[in-house]
Amino acid sequence: MNAQHPTTTTTVSVLGLGQMGAALAAAFLGAGHPTTVWNRTPGKADALAAGGAVRAAGVAEAVTASDLVVVCVLDYTAVRELLDPVVESLRGRVLVNLTSGSPEQARETAAWAAGHGVGYLDGGIMTTPPGVGDSSNMILYAGGPEVLAEHRATLAVLGDPVDLGPDAGLASLYDAGLLGLMWSVFGGWLHATALAGADGVPARDFTALATRWLSTVSWFMTGYAEQIDAGEYPGSDATIDVQVATIGHLLHAGEVRGVDGRLPRLHLELMRSAVEAGHGGDSYARIIEAFRK
Ligand code: NAP
Numbered sequence: 001m002n003a004q005h006p007t008t009t010t011t012v013s014v015l016g017l018g019q020m021g022a023a024l025a026a027a028f029l030g031a032g033h034p035t036t037v038w039n040r041t042p043g044k045a046d047a048l049a050a051g052g053a054v055r056a057a058g059v060a061e062a063v064t065a066s067d068l069v070v071v072c073v074l075d076y077t078a079v080r081e082l083l084d085p086v087v088e089s090l091r092g093r094v095l096v097n098l099t100s101g102s103p104e105q106a107r108e109t110a111a112w113a114a115g116h117g118v119g120y121l122d123g124g125i126m127t128t129p130p131g132v133g134d135s136s137n138m139i140l141y142a143g144g145p146e147v148l149a150e151h152r153a154t155l156a157v158l159g160d161p162v163d164l165g166p167d168a169g170l171a172s173l174y175d176a177g178l179l180g181l182m183w184s185v186f187g188g189w190l191h192a193t194a195l196a197g198a199d200g201v202p203a204r205d206f207t208a209l210a211t212r213w214l215s216t217v218s219w220f221m222t223g224y225a226e227q228i229d230a231g232e233y234p235g236s237d238a239t240i241d242v243q244v245a246t247i248g249h250l251l252h253a254g255e256v257r258g259v260d261g262r263l264p265r266l267h268l269e270l271m272r273s274a275v276e277a278g279h280g281g282d283s284y285a286r287i288i289e290a291f292r293k
Pocket of ligand 1: 016017018019020041044072073074075077078082098100125126127128129
């Protein structure tokens with residue numbers, strides 16, 4: 001037995017060979033799964049076909065070729081445009097939808113699949129195409145714990161499969177929230193890198209410490225999550241009052257260097273609201289109340 005190849009030979013079809021779909025198909029192919037591919041613009045299947053994938057002439061042919069049907073196109077509207085006409089061919093098969101969308105679209109698509117006897121998993125890919133196939137990256141799955149259990153070994157070739165349970169909307173909800181977290185981190189990092197860069201610090205040097213700091217920040221978050229779930233925010237480590245004073249140094253340093261201060265001013269505004277509501281002695285986790293309208 002080849003240790004690199006799975007013991008099962010689940011057949012896989014991949015519909016949508018954009019940047020992400022092509023990476024998914026290449027990962028299945030590389031792991032030894034017989035892989036059928038289809039794309040609206042047929043030329044995008046050329047490289048995969050040259051590598052051993054079977055090129056399907058149409059969506060119906062792609063859907064009926066395999067046990068597992070993976071779709072990764074632009075959005076859910078495109079998913080339904082592609083699959084509505086062939087839904088009877090999907091009956092009894094498993095559809096894994098790795099297209100990004102909203103939780104509402106995911107739940108609606110899960111209901112559509114269930115109504116046609118199609119096994120369904122809704123997924124969120126938490127990496128970019130070069131990270132597909134790296135088991136340190138998460139692929140989120142929701143809507144079918146039993147479907148995921150059955151196909152875990154096959155799907156694991158894409159990344160670490162994380163089961164979010166039976167609510168099909170949760171992969172999209174986590175995905176959206178985690179991307180929001182990423183953009184907030186990018187914003188804070190780029191602001192700070194601009195600040196350090198104004199005094200001649202190369203981005204590489206600052207980032208080496210910034211990434212180390214993120215592991216300390218994640219430790220803070222883990223503790224604050226307990227406070228949020230308990231609904232109590234004791235400021236026993238650092239109070240919002242202290243942080244209002246501290247963020248003043250960041251704003252001052254930015255002003256002196258001509259660095260845009262919109263981001264730290266937003267944080268200050270959130271902190272001041274908490275202080276004005278009488279919560280200056282609480283921990284930073286109290287700020288969650290500002291987001292809960
Ligand atoms: P992409 O390179 O722009 O590819 C888009 C794919 O969707 C192409 O295969 C395109 O076909 C197809 N498509 C669009 N509209 C269609 C329609 N009406 N009917 C049939 N096919 C249609 O985008 P991508 O980066 O692969 O992203 C695909 C999905 O993965 C998106 O939902 C995206 O949010 C998600 N995703 C991407 C990343 C990433 O880093 N790229 C990460 C996580 C999740 P044609 O080739 O014919 O245009």
